[in-house]
Amino acid sequence: MKLRNVALLTALVASSVSLHAQTWRTIDASRQVHDTGAIAAHIDYAAGKLDLRPATGSALYHVTTRYDADQTDPVTRFDTASRVLSLGVHLRSMHMSGGDHEDDAGSMLAELNSAVPMDLSLDLGAVEADLQLGGLHLTDLSLRSGAADVTARFNQPNRGTLRTMTLQVGAAQVKLMDVANAGVSRIVAEVGAGSLSIDLGGTLARDVDITATLAVGGLTLNVSPDEGVFVDERSFLGGFEKAGFTKKADGWYSTNYDAAAHHVRVHLHAFAGGMTLTGMQK
């Protein structure tokens, strides 16, 4: 009887299978640098594999996108008037091609000029992204990810000063490495049900203020033992492990806070999510 049920279930699943044609195209787009005025770069990538790195040549941008023309539209546009660069792939319909195999998924390799100051914003859907942000001249960074698996690295110092890094994590897994090299002074993080990991490795040049709002997701913050940490916690069910901290009037201080050359100040708003601090001196 069980075998019969299995067979019937197999029949159901197999009968629902439909064949779908795909039209794979590759567009290679670039633009020469004519001046080094600041730009705003938007990368909006719905699904596939994304690689981002500094450009090696003299191009303002160079992007190679492999996409399914039946389902998606590539976007490569630079508005000279507003100095806005738009790159990415837009979904035309919700029917996505299977991404289980490497050959079946779209991909985008984007290279951005490292001499041009830019506000960079990334809006990523179901994307596997490897972002080499070190070496760029970033003045502002915004990363919004739905169900992405993102690794962003600052393995080289940022050429400019990053005013704000805004991170919105839905159900994604986002990992930022060597963030101290970004020269950032303010990080705003909102985590829904995903996980966000911020590694403040590299060379920290200034104090960093982090405002983290956690719904049910988690934040892992890795700091250097030389840095003093302050946490202002407002949590409901979540929170953070307070071992190694001393409670004062306005929050929790690490033991080396007063002696540390640079400080990391965390303003934590956690509903059911939790923050984990690693690497700090206890």
Next chain:
Amino acid sequence: MRILHARAAMFNMVGMALIAAVGIVSRATSLAAQQSPARITVDSLAKALAGLHESSDSASIPAASSFAFGDSTIAAGRHTAGPVAIADGALHVRGTIDGDAVTYNGDIVVHQGGAIHGNAFAVLGKVILDGGVVSGDTRSLTGDLRRVGTGIGAAGQSRASITAHSLALSAGWLAVLVVVGIGVLIFASTNLDAVSDAIERGFGKAFLAGIATQLALAPALALLCVGLALTILGALLIPFAIVAYILAAAGLVTLGYLAIARIAGRSVLGDSDSSDGARRAAALRSMVYGLLLLMLPWFVAGGLTWSPTLELIARMVAVSITWVAATAGLGAAVVSRGGVRRATTPHAQASLNTASWATPTPVAGVTAARRPTPYTTGAPK
């Protein structure tokens, strides 16, 4: 030995079906590949450009009538107003283009001293900056584009690819149905028998039951959801119930369709009253033949892409046959409760009405038989 023969026949049948499917697809594909692109004409270029989606990237491509054909050079020191559009050849820019440059099936080469004051877009080609300047964006588009040749060739190739796709789709569905049918024959043959019986007893009744079921599917689902929503636990189960309901409906349709296919095949091949193994082989053979028969209109429609009118008629016939088969099959599956309730034929009912059920001994009596006793010659001990 007979079982071995039956199994061999089963494998042969499945193998033949799959080989036929693969053969059809590969034949159609090779036909498409044999259409080698020739020189591009304005008409074929227009068709090719129309094949490009009107995305922001391809919006700047001028009309086919604006294209010049063959290699072209903008000489050094010369200023030309854009857009400059070249098909089936390379565009060498040594002077200046005030506007966009577009090529189809050719490269754009911007040499030293050359300049394009606009965008450079090479479809099925590359933009090569050989010391020149492009003030706008450079784009090159490659990949699965509709290649163009001469007028007849272009249309023929396009039709060939459409035909190949249609036939491949039909072959794919046939292969899926054969695989599903084998699974059902192996694991749920009694259910299939019961559904087949229900169809054979009364096709009209099954068809009407199928229509009634189709009409009742949505209201029944709505009622189910409303009923579940009355309790908190039930409300939580609504998404699962919807999925299960859809799966159950699809399963009934599939079971019924396979039963129809088997009956159709049996009507062609006839019955087999041999051993169990041979019966199974015959059942599989019937099903495969039946599926081929039911899918035949789809193959015919796929092969008629050269004539839109005939293709439309063939597709309408195919849809009608498929719908009737699926509806009758669904109705039979519902009547037989998914093949769980076995048919009670009038003959069987009549035999049940006799008094024969009342006693294990037939009322006509049993012929007496002498009890066999061992024959001994020796004296009893």
